[in-house]
Amino acid sequence: MTRVRSNPPGPFLMERSQIHRVSIADQVASILRQRILNGELRPGTSLQEVPLAASLGVSRNTMREATRILSLENLLKRSIHRGVAVSQLSLKDVQEIYHLRRMLEIAGILAAKERPSEVLSELRTALEGYARAVRERDWPRAVGFDLQFHSLLIRFHHNRRLESFYQRVIGELRMGMVLVDRGHDHPSALIPVHRKIYQLLAAGNLKSCAAVLEQHLDDSESRLIRVMNGQPPKRRTKRTV
Amino acid sequence: MTRVRSNPPGPFLMERSQIHRVSIADQVASILRQRILNGELRPGTSLQEVPLAASLGVSRNTMREATRILSLENLLKRSIHRGVAVSQLSLKDVQEIYHLRRMLEIAGILAAKERPSEVLSELRTALEGYARAVRERDWPRAVGFDLQFHSLLIRFHHNRRLESFYQRVIGELRMGMVLVDRGHDHPSALIPVHRKIYQLLAAGNLKSCAAVLEQHLDDSESRLIRVMNGQPPKRRTKRTV
DNA sequence: ATCGTTGAATTGTTCAACACTTGACATCGT
DNA sequence: ACGATGTCAAGTGTTGAACAATTCAACGAT
Numbered sequence: 001m002t003r004v005r006s007n008p009p010g011p012f013l014m015e016r017s018q019i020h021r022v023s024i025a026d027q028v029a030s031i032l033r034q035r036i037l038n039g040e041l042r043p044g045t046s047l048q049e050v051p052l053a054a055s056l057g058v059s060r061n062t063m064r065e066a067t068r069i070l071s072l073e074n075l076l077k078r079s080i081h082r083g084v085a086v087s088q089l090s091l092k093d094v095q096e097i098y099h100l101r102r103m104l105e106i107a108g109i110l111a112a113k114e115r116p117s118e119v120l121s122e123l124r125t126a127l128e129g130y131a132r133a134v135r136e137r138d139w140p141r142a143v144g145f146d147l148q149f150h151s152l153l154i155r156f157h158h159n160r161r162l163e164s165f166y167q168r169v170i171g172e173l174r175m176g177m178v179l180v181d182r183g184h185d186h187p188s189a190l191i192p193v194h195r196k197i198y199q200l201l202a203a204g205n206l207k208s209c210a211a212v213l214e215q216h217l218d219d220s221e222s223r224l225i226r227v228m229n230g231q232p233p234k235r236r237t238k239r240t241v
Numbered sequence: 242m243t244r245v246r247s248n249p250p251g252p253f254l255m256e257r258s259q260i261h262r263v264s265i266a267d268q269v270a271s272i273l274r275q276r277i278l279n280g281e282l283r284p285g286t287s288l289q290e291v292p293l294a295a296s297l298g299v300s301r302n303t304m305r306e307a308t309r310i311l312s313l314e315n316l317l318k319r320s321i322h323r324g325v326a327v328s329q330l331s332l333k334d335v336q337e338i339y340h341l342r343r344m345l346e347i348a349g350i351l352a353a354k355e356r357p358s359e360v361l362s363e364l365r366t367a368l369e370g371y372a373r374a375v376r377e378r379d380w381p382r383a384v385g386f387d388l389q390f391h392s393l394l395i396r397f398h399h400n401r402r403l404e405s406f407y408q409r410v411i412g413e414l415r416m417g418m419v420l421v422d423r424g425h426d427h428p429s430a431l432i433p434v435h436r437k438i439y440q441l442l443a444a445g446n447l448k449s450c451a452a453v454l455e456q457h458l459d460d461s462e463s464r465l466i467r468v469m470n471g472q473p474p475k476r477r478t479k480r481t482v
Numbered sequence: 483a484t485c486g487t488t489g490a491a492t493t494g495t496t497c498a499a500c501a502c503t504t505g506a507c508a509t510c511g512t
Numbered sequence: 513a514c515g516a517t518g519t520c521a522a523g524t525g526t527t528g529a530a531c532a533a534t535t536c537a538a539c540g541a542t
Contacts, residue, residue: 021321022321023321023524023525023526024525024526025309025525025526048492048493049492049493050492050493058526058527059526059527059528060493060527060528061302061526061527061528062525062526062527064306064493064494065305065306065309068266068306068309068310069309069313072310072313080262080263080264080493080494080534081492081493081494081533081534081535082492082493082534082535082536083492083493084493096400096401096402097402099398099400100400100402100403103348103398107344157340157344159337159340159341160337161337161338161341161410162341165406169402264494264495265494265495266494266495289522289523289524290523290524291523291524299495299496300495300496300497301496301497301524302495302496302497303494303495303496305524305525321503321524321525322502322503322504322523322524322525323503323504323505323523323524324523324524483542484541484542485540485541485542486539486540486541486542487538487539487540487541488537488538488539488540489536489537489538489539490535490536490537490538491534491535491536491537492533492534492535492536493532493533493534493535494531494532494533494534495530495531495532495533496529496530496531496532497528497529497530497531498527498528498529498530499526499527499528499529500525500526500527500528501524501525501526501527502523502524502525502526503522503523503524503525504521504522504523504524505520505521505522505523506519506520506521506522507518507519507520507521508517508518508519508520509516509517509518509519510515510516510517510518511514511515511516511517512513512514512515512516
């Protein structure tokens with residue numbers, strides 16, 4: 001739907017200029033990233049270059065570039081002469097990541113002296129997306145929206161480097177969260193908490209908002225760690241793998 | 242500064258093992274990184290794959306992997322079908338980086354409830370290294386020690402991801418700092434400030450230390466920005482490029 | 483059972499080729 | 513002169529095949 005006006009030297013060069021203009025290696029990296037973040041490729045899975053490259057119809061060299069990209073994002077782990085495998089989050093990793101979440105998200109809230117309507121709108125979108133995904137039992141998508149909501153809080157720092165770093169870190173966490181048992185515990189319990197955070201934020205009640213957020217992060221961390229330790233919070237003791 | 246994973250065992254592996262245990266692409270990336278951070282490759286310089294690969298005795302594919310690594314570190318900028326060039330820091334970049342420095346270094350100080358002697362020792366090493374480099378008029382090395390001192394403050398967060406992120410960010414800044422006019426202004430003026438920061442830190446006087454550090458960062462930023470704006474702080478008006 | 487040895491499989495690296503894009507130069511029409 | 517268009521060399525993006533180096537497991541000798 002290119003809306004072309006009667007404008008002379010215009011904006012319609014942009015379209016392809018940024019979309020079709022990514023190298024195949026980047027595209028392959030995006031595809032693999034998506035598969036990891038959606039839980040289709042589980043941590044520990046080892047990837048072999050030749051079959052993987054063939055399955056995507058690219059050359060081995062291109063596939064190597066793609067895996068190089070993802071290994072620099074910590075989504076893949078490369079052991080020399082032993083191949084690449086999907087990274088596995090350790091308990092220490094999770095604690096480290098939650099340390100960062102507390103530090104950066106809370107500081108983000110407290111720095112939100114002004115709250116652009118655009119960000120608030122994206123927060124609402126993530127809120128609704130999460131609710132819908134939970135309703136539809138789409139766990140990977142729900143996790144995506146959950147973490148998307150939190151990632152948006154980093155926007156208030158107005159720092160692109162920090163945003164991109166945080167995006168990568170949240171990606172690591174997402175990789176670990178999508179594969180906890182989908183019925184781990186009430187995913188819908190998050191909805192009112194997130195809504196509360198949004199309301200306090202939108203109202204400019206930053207201190208209270210930060211307090212609620214901190215509690216929420218603590219809960220989230222201990223819940224995840226409990227699951228990773230092998231004991232599902234409350235429900236069944238289903239064994240995967 | 243390539244961090245090597247577990248390095249407990251061998252002493253005499255250095256020669257081959259340390260070097261050979263890393264892919265050639267990584268080695269090439271390290272070499273180029275070093276050249277950029279030392280100012281041998283100035284921002285804006287465009288790099289051509291074939292001659293560069295030939296000059297280092299590696300294949301074009303390997304060189305591409307190396308430039309891919311560095312472009313993900315923001316040291317090189319890749320424009321599709323136009324080649325790679327050494328990145329150029331804008332004023333906005335500098336402000337963004339100093340925003341991060343204030344946020345992370347100060348928080349690091351304030352988190353230093355315990356101060357392992359190992360870190361203190363490394364801080365002293367950086368301190369002395371800086372003084373020696375200034376004495377020897379080795380500006381790139383001085384910048385390296387200066388920023389090394391500050392990077393060490395991030396250790397107190399005890400967060401590997403944060404450390405590695407900060408290392409990259411500081412790398413970007415270093416790239417920009419090494420090529421300011423070497424006689425920009427009294428590089429030796431930093432010595433007492435750094436020493437003061439070290440002393441307050443070692444004494445556990447964290448609040449005062451953070452205050453001095455904040456002032457130091459403010460000074461450092463405004464000095465760098467003044468230079469980048471074309472007006473050297475005091476001395477000659479030498480024009481580069 | 484322990485320790486080398488062998489060998490297949492896989493990754494690391496190189497090389498040469500081709501497709502595609504870019505930027506500069508030449509050409510053309512006006 | 514001047515701008516639009518065409519041409520072309522240079523450089524990057526990508527491929528496929530080859531070889532070197534390394535791992536890992538099976539095997540066999542002691």
